[in-house]
Amino acid sequence: NAGVTQTPKFRILKIGQSMTLQCAQDMNHNYMYWYRQDPGMGLKLIYYSVGAGITDKGEVPNGYNVSRSTTEDFPLRLELAAPSQTSVYFCASTTRGDNYGYTFGSGTRLTVV
Amino acid sequence: AQSVTQLDSHVSVSEGTPVLLRCNYSSSYSPSLFWYVQHPNKGLQLLLKYTSAATLVKGINGFEAEFKKSETSFHLTKPSAHMSDAAEYFCVVSPPQAGTALIFGKGTTLSVSS
Structure with missing residues (x-):
């Protein structure tokens, strides 16, 4: 019962580097989300997807890209990392008919220096 | 549009005393x-x-x-705090459509002293 798996758990990037945060779920959920969490700010939505091949911007999409080629995977790409992207990133998923059973991953803590 | 406001950024209680974390929401x-x-x-x-x-x-x-529509509130309570309750708590709102992204409040940090 893996649920939502995020990798890596921790990462330090240098300014200008790029990386991909991985998110995979094994529950056949249609809907997947990426959030970032900054101290005192709650979680803010970066991007979301309602199914394979369909993605859309959330509240804070600048500096990020996503893709959804399969139902299971929803990677988040950071291009040209900036210190403002230092944050904890959470992936989540749910499905129609799951009575709002959102499942969150354990998070990726990213530091850009 | 939906939004949620957590009225306290930090709440401190003693172990064994009641907990109240306040949340107001806005939703059409x-x-x-x-x-x-x-x-x-x-x-x-x-x-x-x-x-x-x-x-x-x-x-x-x-x-x-308790959901109180007339007060647009959804306050969280617990009769007796335990040390293990010390954590950050988020009030979250979502429209009724399945799959809609959750909208988070800024969080309330609960401290519990012995």
């Missing part, structure tokens, strides 16, 4: 409301959810919340 629909808890350096755990059934919702670890 009949919302779904949640409380999540996050312990230090951990992920998010669902405490309870309101989805238009009973207005008094019971959750895990002795927590409960």
Whole structure:
């Protein structure tokens, strides 16, 4: 019962580097989300997807890209990392008919220096 | 548009005393409301959810919340705090459509002293 798996758990990037945060779920959920969490700010939505091949911007999409080629995977790409992207990133998923059973991953803590 | 406001950024209680974490929401629909808890350096755990059934919702670890439409509130309570309750708590709102992204409040840090 893996649920939502995020990798890596921790990462330090240098300014200008790029990386991909991985998110995979094994529950056949249609809907997947990426959030970032900054101290005192709650979680803010970066991007979301309602199914394979369909993605859309959330509240804070600048500096990020996503893709959804399969139902299971929803990677988040950071291009040209900036210190403002230092944050904890959470992936989540749910499905129609799951009575709002959102499942969150354990998070990726990213530091850009 | 939906939004949620957590009225206290930090609440401190003594062990064994009641806990009250306040949350007001704004929604043009009949919302779904949640409380999540996050312990230090951990992920998010669902405490309870309101989805238009009973207005008094019971959750895990002795927590409960009451949906009051007239006051647009969804306050979280617990009769007796335990040291292990020290964590950050998020009030969350979502429109009724399945799959809609959750909207988080800024969080309330609960401290529990012995």
